[in-house]
Amino acid sequence: MKLVRLRYTKWYQLLSRGIFKENPIYAMALGICSALAVTNRVENAIAMGVGVTFVLIMSSASTSLIRKFIPGRVRMVTYMVLISTFVIAFQLVLQAFFFDLSKSLGAYTGLIITNCIVMGRAEAFAVKNPVHFSVIDALANGLGYTFTLLALSIVREILAFGTLLGFQVTPDGWTNWVVMAMAPGAFFVMAIYMWIMRTIAKLDQEGA
Amino acid sequence: MLEQVKMILFVMILGVAAATILIGTDSYTSTIIQENQELSLKSTILDAFEIAYEEGTIIDIYDQSIVEEAVEGYTFYTTSEGYVGYEIEGTGLWGPIEGFLALETDLVTIKSIRISYNEETPGLGGVVAEKWYLDKYRGKQFSPEIIIKKDADMSKINEVDAITGATNTSTAFQLLLNENYQQRKEVLQ
Numbered sequence: 342m343k344l345v346r347l348r349y350t351k352w353y354q355l356l357s358r359g360i361f362k363e364n365p366i367y368a369m370a371l372g373i374c375s376a377l378a379v380t381n382r383v384e385n386a387i388a389m390g391v392g393v394t395f396v397l398i399m400s401s402a403s404t405s406l407i408r409k410f411i412p413g414r415v416r417m418v419t420y421m422v423l424i425s426t427f428v429i430a431f432q433l434v435l436q437a438f439f440f441d442l443s444k445s446l447g448a449y450t451g452l453i454i455t456n457c458i459v460m461g462r463a464e465a466f467a468v469k470n471p472v473h474f475s476v477i478d479a480l481a482n483g484l485g486y487t488f489t490l491l492a493l494s495i496v497r498e499i500l501a502f503g504t505l506l507g508f509q510v511t512p513d514g515w516t517n518w519v520v521m522a523m524a525p526g527a528f529f530v531m532a533i534y535m536w537i538m539r540t541i542a543k544l545d546q547e548g549a
Numbered sequence: 550m551l552e553q554v555k556m557i558l559f560v561m562i563l564g565v566a567a568a569t570i571l572i573g574t575d576s577y578t579s580t581i582i583q584e585n586q587e588l589s590l591k592s593t594i595l596d597a598f599e600i601a602y603e604e605g606t607i608i609d610i611y612d613q614s615i616v617e618e619a620v621e622g623y624t625f626y627t628t629s630e631g632y633v634g635y636e637i638e639g640t641g642l643w644g645p646i647e648g649f650l651a652l653e654t655d656l657v658t659i660k661s662i663r664i665s666y667n668e669e670t671p672g673l674g675g676v677v678a679e680k681w682y683l684d685k686y687r688g689k690q691f692s693p694e695i696i697i698k699k700d701a702d703m704s705k706i707n708e709v710d711a712i713t714g715a716t717n718t719s720t721a722f723q724l725l726l727n728e729n730y731q732q733r734k735e736v737l738q
Contacts, residue, residue, distance in 0.1 A: 381672045410559060412555060422567050426567040429574075430570060430574045433574050433575060434574065434578065444589075522673050
């Protein structure tokens with residue numbers, strides 16, 4: 342009984358939409374760039390997922406907080422300023438307190454600024470909704486993004502390096518599929534993944 | 550008119566707020582970041598010379614065992630055993646590659662290389678920073694220069710295997726090693 346009611350609460354709907362039905366990557370085809378680039382190892386996928394989720398939550402919360410004051414004509418500039426401020430602050434904090442992690446993420450943290458999902462959620466949701474819903478929406482989309490990255494990177498790391506999070510998982514004599522670590526491999530895995538997920542989520546039903 | 554004034558005011562306030570956050574974070578973190586970078590450089594140098602240290606003793610051990618020397622605009626680092634090293638830097642495929650190279654006492658044989666920063670593709674070009682790969686350079690000589698190629702003849706004194714699937718990074722790394730050495734060659738001798 343409780344479970345049935347749970348399904349009709351707004352936050353549940355927001356979560357399930359962001360993670361599953363309207364997943365930013367396979368349903369909306371946003372953030373594909375970074376999803377292709379960093380998914381050759383699970384470790385990178387996790388770090389990138391955490392970074393994007395953090396920036397999403399911060400930028401959605403702040404956009405939502407000042408939504409009544411943002412003049413329509415400069416709203417894009419506003420998102421851009423907010424997002425880049427948080428990304429740079431995030432980078433500085435990483436360098437100060439998690440120096441090793443910041444080195445291995447190197448170029449990727451800067452890429453968060455250009456991730457369409459962050460700006461997409463600000464424009465599509467945060468600017469029209471109260472703070473608490475915006476944060477849940479941002480969290481859901483961040484998780485949806487992270488799960489997709491994880492799924493892709495698990496397949497790619499096993500095939501490309503025979504490892505999972507750096508540990509050997511394939512039998513001896515396994516030949517690494519080098520192509521899986523490179524861009525073409527990323528496209529193949531991404532396409533197959535989108536096909537499977539869009540079928541499960543019933544996104545491509547004709548006449549629907 | 551009023552709307553435009555509001556807009557300009559909003560943008561100004563937003564700019565000031567963003568700048569405040571950034572200046573605040575920067576002033577809070579900049580000294581810590583500097584210390585981190587200094588520690589990172591010193592530990593890279595100690596690693597390259599294969600001097601053992603622990604997390605808390607990097608600066609002490611470094612001060613005891615390494616002498617910094619500036620000659621003709623180049624900084625050299627020497628140990629009491631007579632090993633000489635220098636910082637290497639150059640362009641990789643996607644961004645800068647930085648690190649440290651230690652030479653044996655004959656000044657042409659590589660003792661070891663450590664890479665402290667790179668932006669190459671993790672798992673492909675990024676292998677350039679991994680210890681097992683850099684260990685292949687041990688004992689190789691700049692005579693006349695290091696050659697990095699596929700299926701290298703490891704018995705030759707100046708040939709090293711390229712990184713699988715990362716030809717461009719390998720080529721860039723070869724150029725970087727040779728250029729950094731050539732620049733300093735005369736000063737070294």
